[in-house]
Amino acid sequence: MLDENKVPLIRVEDMKKYYPVKGGIITHTTGHIKAVDGVSFSIMRGETLGLVGESGCGKSTIGRQLVGLETPTEGRIYYNGCDLAQLRRNKKEMERIRTKLQMVFQDPYSSLNPRKHIYEILAQPMLYHHISEKDTVEQDIIKILDMVGLSRTVLGRYPHEFSGGQRQRIGIAKALSLNPEFIVCDEPVSALDVSIQAQILNLLKDLQKELGLTLLFVGHGLGAVNYVSDKIAVMYLGKIVEYGEAREIFSHPQHPYTRALLEAVPVPDPKERARGRKLLQGEIGNSANPPEGCRFHPRCPYAVERCKRKTPALREVAYKEHDVPYKEHKLYAAEEEQDIPYGKNAPQTAQIRAEECLAAGNAHLAACPVVLSCTEGAEHG
Amino acid sequence: MMSDNMDKKFRKHANKFGKKTVMAVDVISGYDAANGAKQRDISSESYLQTVIRRFRRHHLAAVSLLVLGVIVLAALLAPVIAPYDPNEIAGPFGGAPSKEFWLGTDQIGRDMLSRLLYATRISLLVGVMATVISTVIGVVLGLVAGYFGGVADMVIMRFTDMVMSFPYILLVLVAAAIFKPGLWNIILILGFVDWPGIARLVRGNVLNLRETNFIKGNIVAGMPLRHILFSEILPNTVAPILVYATSVLALSILDEAALSFLGQGVQPPEASLGNMLNGAQSLTVLTTQPWLWIPPGLLIVVIVMAINFVGDALRDALDPNSGR
Secondary structure (H helix, E strand, O other), X not given: OHHHHHOOOEEEEEEEEXXXXXXXXXXXXXXXXXXXXXXXXXXXXXXXXXXXXXXOOOHHHHHHHHHOOOOOOEEEEEEOOEEHHHHHHOHHHHHHHHOOEEEEOOOOOOOOOOOOOHHHHHHHHHHHOOOOOOOOHHHHHHHHXXXXXXXXXXXXXXXXXOOHHHHXXXXXXXXXXXXXXXEEEEOOOOOOOHHHHHHHHHHHHHHHHHHOOEEEEEEOOHXXXXXXOOEEEEEEOOEEEEEEEHHHHHHOOXXXXXXXXXXXXXXOOHHHHHOOOOOOXXXXXXXXXXXXXXXXXXXXXXXXXXHHOXXXXXXXXXXXXXXXOHHHHHOOHHHHHHHOOOOOOOOOOOEEEEOOOHHHHOOOOOOOHHHHHHHHOOOOO | OHHHHHHHHHHHHHHHHHHHHHHHHHHHHOOOOOOHHHHHHHOOOOHHHHHHHHHHOOHHHHHHHXXXXXXXXHXXXXXXXOOOOOOXXXXXXXXXXXXXXXXXXXXXXXXXXXXXXXXXXXXXXXXXXXXXXXXXXXXXXXXXXXXXXXXXXXXXXXXXXXXXXXXHHHHHHHHHHHOOOOHHHHHHHHHHHOHHHHHHHHHHHHHHHHOOHHHHHHHHOOOOHHHHHHHHHHHHHHHHHHXXXXXXXXXXXXXXXXXXXXXXXXXXXXXXXXXXXXXXXXXXXXXXXXXXXXXHHHHHHHHHHHHHHHHHHHHHHHOOOOXX
8 A cells, every 4th residue: 555655646747738720721730739838747646636727728638638538749647657648559458447537527517418317327338347237237326326415316317407516416426437546627616606616525525535536626716726635736828837735835825826826816805805916917828829938927026037038947945844734734724824924833845836936946046026035924924 | 178288287397396396405415215216207207208298389390290190191001092003094084083083083094092192102202211311321421520520521521512512403313314213213312412411410510519528528438439429429419310301301202203203203104293293294284184283282292391390390399408
């Protein structure tokens, strides 16, 4: 078990996904949309990685590559230490791992075949993969439905008879029915209303604990992502700009973009509002022609001349052992952010962040005011 | 009677609604109804029931279906109910309708009613078979083009455009001249020229469906291609195909009539609605012997119109997104 833990279940190495742009009178490729442009990360068994970023930053694209809906233009994906691209070439191996990587879709209204009732939707893949046989399949399905909080009465009904939340539960049941090890949740709650979001998030969290699942949770709602994730990767224009323990990202955002994301979360307190939040100006850049140097520099309030030239890389920021067990804090990260005084006992874990803010990137560059003040805790005051 | 019906309908709805709320509560609380299995059977009407209910609201279509049913039945039972052998010279030449010959006799003394029954049989056979052939071709080509895209799509769709842009009456005339005109040749010819519309329709639908999450979900679930194409995609395109097929059916009945009228379709002595009209090419027949051309002409109009009405109603009834 321990050994298993050492090899990450999913490891992505320098993944790139370019979509060709066609144009011209005689159709030819005129350029590429660089949806994902050199992303590396790993997810340990039983862990949840949250992927955040604004629309169009490539987070869903990563999810699609992982479950094999698309193949990356460049880079490798390792599943349990084996190269997925190679496994895919071998039909037998493929059959074996195919079901291990599943996906929960964003829009629960289009993720179930409207012409089939729930029994068919759930039973057919199970029967095909011999996960269950004809005489046991109904029992198995009922068991899974029970796990996602649905009663057996749903079996004979069609998808259009259910609400969004119920459909998403069915979508989760469908993913679970194949005994997966890894599930990509592609914004599973963003199409649902708020009260249902919480239910679905809790469900995902409980299931993950119960079944020891490994999740990639793609989302743009920071609250939701933080709630379910152990680690978070923040993406901007096809690159990861900050990566670390979820609560560290929340309590010590390093990258200016992460901080802007956190700033953008509405605060339900009129006094706070009066303080004036610094919101990002401008639009996300064009992924067909991303800005030179640091991709964030046109919007970065701290950008200097250098940022336009040098493309930053991920770099470890600080490391210190926790004195508080990590788990206990996980759920309350959002509150902690305000309660715990920074600077003194603030737990600093291994956190990696982009060198994008060049000033902090190199030891001798002390020019970037933000990062320095943040590290000292002045910013959060 | 009417109010009784309404009341029944209303009660049915109320019932359904009530049950749904209860179920929703069950689901939220995770409560597993002890009689769950029983509820499952009656909790919702099947798709077919919904379709039938919606179809019946189109009165014109319902009547049309009835009329079509009668016509089809009469055609099928032609050997039983026809008073005479359609090819037998049984009465006077060009006799007007009488007690013995309800619809009169044609120029060489064959009973018009018997011929009309057999002609309907032939015309419907041509229409249905041509529609089946073109639907099969269109569905297969459309599925392949839409799902695989790329070169396959390009080749198939250009070929489709070619067939579509060809003046097909001409094609049929040439084909009919090369091969011996006859029942099965006309079926094959019509079948091979009517498919492009269906192919385009299916392709368009498949292009849409391919991008939906439930198809992606099935790919992620590792379902085989045949399952995805025939069990996931095809059932979702059946409704538009069915609707389109009704118009193909109507069209091929008309085409057969046109070809037979021109003498390149079903060959006499075999009767078809088209070649029965053939006799009406002369002005004297047109003016003095209306019983020779009005019944077959009227029958064509009625059949084609009824099929089109049914098609229209099907379009509404099969729409999965209209919840009513």
